[in-house]
Amino acid sequence: MFFASDNWAGAHPAIASRLSGSAGGFSTAYGDSDLDKAVYEKFGEIFERKVAVFFVATGTAANALSLALYGKPGGMAFCHCESHVIEDECGAMEYLSGGGRLRGVDGAFGRIDPVALQRALGGFFPESVHSGRPAAVSITQATEIGAIYSLEDIEAISVIAGSRSLPLHMDGARFANALVALGCTPAEMTWKRGVDIVSFGGTKNGCWCAEAIVLFDLDLARELAFLRKRAGQLFSKSRFVAAQFDAYFRDGLWLENARHSNAMAAHLADVVEAAPSLHLAWRPQANEVFAVIGDDQAESLQAAGAAFHHWPLPAGFAGPLGENEKLYRFVTSFATTRDQIGRFASLLG
């Protein structure tokens, strides 16, 4: 009953096996092997256009370098005030951008509210050297608490960013989960809606370590290549990432994993909803389930082997929340089984 995070799982068997299978032989290092190149091409097919692809070690690196690429003196990136990039990355963006700033914007369920964004940006125009200036907007798809920006939501944000000539970054640590939830194409969810750069995560969805920055503006690719290298993020045996992505994309494994993961979340939500002793905080849209649980029950569930975390109340959550209750997060993944959920259900009595 491992619902603590989708990064508690290991690697999907097909990915592990592909990696194993490519351990032999020799090939060019630093991202120039045939396999690397084939995978870059594959990204192009998936996104239906030429893209520049940069493998990096972590989602934190992908986010920070994406925003650093668009950084400028006195620049600040606007993100949701509860987003991973501002809350959980130890100031990586500030560090790797040479002192940029993140500015939190309000909105329900981890989604930036367009009106709040409009207002927040407005305060910086006309530009003044005293206050600094907007440099980018970053959204998280799916959000930190598993909500989804609809295509219209993304467009609304990108129109505002565009009206200020700001690039739009998408933190896609759970890109696939959002994609299958929306049932659209990667192109529709990104550049067709004005997204300029994507942190494309594979790790949470079945890889060991497969994160990529997908950049649509090829003119900036050279800058990013230097940025990545000097951040110590250019793998020598880069093909070990390429091999993972190769398996990840083969026969739609990535979409299948995400669908499974989302389905498990829906199933878990059903289980929670049906249980009299706790209640579902809201219907999940991707692979994260939030439940309000009494302190005693949470403790006994954890004692019985269910791994899940206490979570701060997000904007948008309307309750109810009793005095001895808290909000808890449950994350499903490609590796979550009906059996695990069944065992959890049985604990709920």
Place this chain on the structure above:
Amino acid sequence: MFFASDNWAGAHPAIASRLSGSAGGFSTAYGDSDLDKAVYEKFGEIFERKVAVFFVATGTAANALSLALYGKPGGMAFCHCESHVIEDECGAMEYLSGGGRLRGVDGAFGRIDPVALQRALGGFFPESVHSGRPAAVSITQATEIGAIYSLEDIEAISVIAGSRSLPLHMDGARFANALVALGCTPAEMTWKRGVDIVSFGGTKNGCWCAEAIVLFDLDLARELAFLRKRAGQLFSKSRFVAAQFDAYFRDGLWLENARHSNAMAAHLADVVEAAPSLHLAWRPQANEVFAVIGDDQAESLQAAGAAFHHWPLPAGFAGPLGENEKLYRFVTSFATTRDQIGRFASLLG
């Protein structure tokens, strides 16, 4: 005949298999799994003392973060003027230390000359805010061109660093190759000779991606933990590195790989030495062989499928070097075979 670099190989079968075998199940993320902890312990055994271990994505990250840890305003790290950290890491140290400086010191075959170091450091004392100040010394073992610091050499450097209260960093991208060449223990090659922090590389010696910073001063471990995280170098599924190191250390695989690699270099050196048409630049001490080859011959060897690189002349190389000749580097690895070398020998006629 892949002699271009030891990072052109993939992963050793035992490591690939161990990784594959640990793909299932769930465990704590971010370096706190049981396997991670067991591997940290293993590092402690290998180094015969408590150490703090930080997995990172690349050797560049290991070097830059090690030196950033010891950085200070106006600080500069003294390294060999042909070292990887100054020549091949795109200014990672400057970037990740918030503007530190690397200062090259002369010496033959990639080894810092103690007299030159003494003199270089001396110019900065008494300290002056105008000139900046020494903050660390960094040596590479084995050096960029495959030479080895003897234990006495390391001690000579560390005594000088210590006399200025400077920490000593060892870039151990080829740690194992140096270790087996010296026939000493990791402790003898590091902290017993005054080394404070090590970039411990596993990637070039049979892993996919297994680099660690080994820190002997546990009081600094907390700082380094924050540094690593904000550099985007904290893997979520950290156990994928742990699994590689687990196999790497098991039954002395790492030493065996390094011995094989060094032996292949010695064998290749014999082959080069025996050939009338080219000549060995110097006897290899680890897993890099340098040969002086005529331009025409180099071209035809490469055309015949031998991969190796042109290399700038290092300090210490006394020639001879004809007008139409250049220096070339050949690197062997755990994956180099006698057969590959045999085929190369046959090309030499």
Place this chain on the structure above:
Amino acid sequence: MFFASDNWAGAHPAIASRLSGSAGGFSTAYGDSDLDKAVYEKFGEIFERKVAVFFVATGTAANALSLALYGKPGGMAFCHCESHVIEDECGAMEYLSGGGRLRGVDGAFGRIDPVALQRALGGFFPESVHSGRPAAVSITQATEIGAIYSLEDIEAISVIAGSRSLPLHMDGARFANALVALGCTPAEMTWKRGVDIVSFGGTKNGCWCAEAIVLFDLDLARELAFLRKRAGQLFSKSRFVAAQFDAYFRDGLWLENARHSNAMAAHLADVVEAAPSLHLAWRPQANEVFAVIGDDQAESLQAAGAAFHHWPLPAGFAGPLGENEKLYRFVTSFATTRDQIGRFASLLG
């Protein structure tokens, strides 16, 4: 009727004259002249203890370098959410600290609310590499809108900072105005209440360019010396700052200037209070007066030659504020005259 800012004035005649008088002769550069040293001593007398004094070019530099001195990886400084350091310095702190973060804390009238600070800090303990960690607390005395922390207020903040082992910085751009308002000594307002480092401003109170960092922990002085130099903040002809401070402190000129400035603010407040057509937002504590003025009247006052700025509504302001009214700031200085205020009064009819 120049009420736009206290930095619209030039230099006090005594300061201008002292500067003029020291233009001749030769003396050691970079802060080591006899005059520089005498002024450092004078700071020691004023603060009743040994202090380390660093002249810098601007208040922004003083704030950013003070906080950079106490920076650490993943570190954030807690300041009021409307403070100058976070709102008006273009990210200087982030830049000069190599990527630190400022975190705004609520509170009325520019003063950090101790309860809010306690809560904000509490969220970061136990420390986690994901969220980053507190590194310092910064208060502004007088605050950005001219309110004063009482000695008890300062102590309340410093006790909280101290309980987390965090240093306390005071942005004293208007140090003297606060000091005379409280009627206490510099020591009482700073280190006796737990302040560790002060941005000591002289510019707004009658100097041309006289800002100093006053550091109480002498062990950190060497670090700050390097930080300042590499920030390009070490004046070669440093004595031109020393000469200004020399005149500033002579015969209590600085206190006299501040008293005059505060008195002019009180007088202006009386004038505003007495006028039927606009109303005082709150009683000034130092040298800033805030008034609620109708849009038409504000425009006509400005057209008549009164210089003053529109100001965003600060936390703590309870109104009332009519639909066509806004909040405006008036700043007095050593150079403000009764006559100027009289003319302004006459405009109010």
Place this chain on the structure above:
Amino acid sequence: MFFASDNWAGAHPAIASRLSGSAGGFSTAYGDSDLDKAVYEKFGEIFERKVAVFFVATGTAANALSLALYGKPGGMAFCHCESHVIEDECGAMEYLSGGGRLRGVDGAFGRIDPVALQRALGGFFPESVHSGRPAAVSITQATEIGAIYSLEDIEAISVIAGSRSLPLHMDGARFANALVALGCTPAEMTWKRGVDIVSFGGTKNGCWCAEAIVLFDLDLARELAFLRKRAGQLFSKSRFVAAQFDAYFRDGLWLENARHSNAMAAHLADVVEAAPSLHLAWRPQANEVFAVIGDDQAESLQAAGAAFHHWPLPAGFAGPLGENEKLYRFVTSFATTRDQIGRFASLLG
């Protein structure tokens, strides 16, 4: 007999008096006053084109921000290996550029040798992410040891920089001394020879604190405005710098000061040349005189009140240098008098 440095002098009477005279009244802060604007215009006249002018606190700031403006990931600025920017600014460029690198190039008397520059740059093309990349070239006019680049010398450097699309920075801490030595116009010495940005120093030549960045590419002015502000280099009472420059430029005072200074250096050189007991190292071109002096004599001269500094041997110095002799630097300024030199001459016997 103050020959230690040209920054040991105070301010020229005309400048001190102008500053004093502008102490009264009120004007817009942060560089927007009428006087500031008039001085920007004056710079335009002097340089015979539109320029963007940024006052900063120090020459170190001017250099570091100029190079930071042209910085890019992995970028390095090529400067003479004995230049102020690399030897005497505590890594300001690295700090303020977020981790850039300075790379020293050889050349006699502080002037970059074009052949050495060509070769140094050549090693970085084609560009590689491993080695980093050239971002700018910086020359010092007059050089650190008082030599002058002829207009042809500047052009030679700028052609090389231009062939690599690199901007050319001029550290003009002693701009005026070089200018009058060459007898050309500011335009001829800068943008007409391909210089893109100038650190224009007034401090050493008679001001208290008057340094400006003069930028010819107006498209970059906005970036630099943000850079300067966040470096804490935007003076609030900016007119105190403007007033100095106003007097500096009035009636050619700046050129007169520089001519005087250079003439005093020539006179001092004559004195040294004529003296049997010491010898002139080379003929001065600007306001620095270098002499070879025996240890005993140096000591006794200093004991007799002559202030001058020991100096490291620059590339280009051919000797002779006896065993008990050293090289010493003497700097003249606007404030140096024939009388001081006469007294020094009398000490030489």
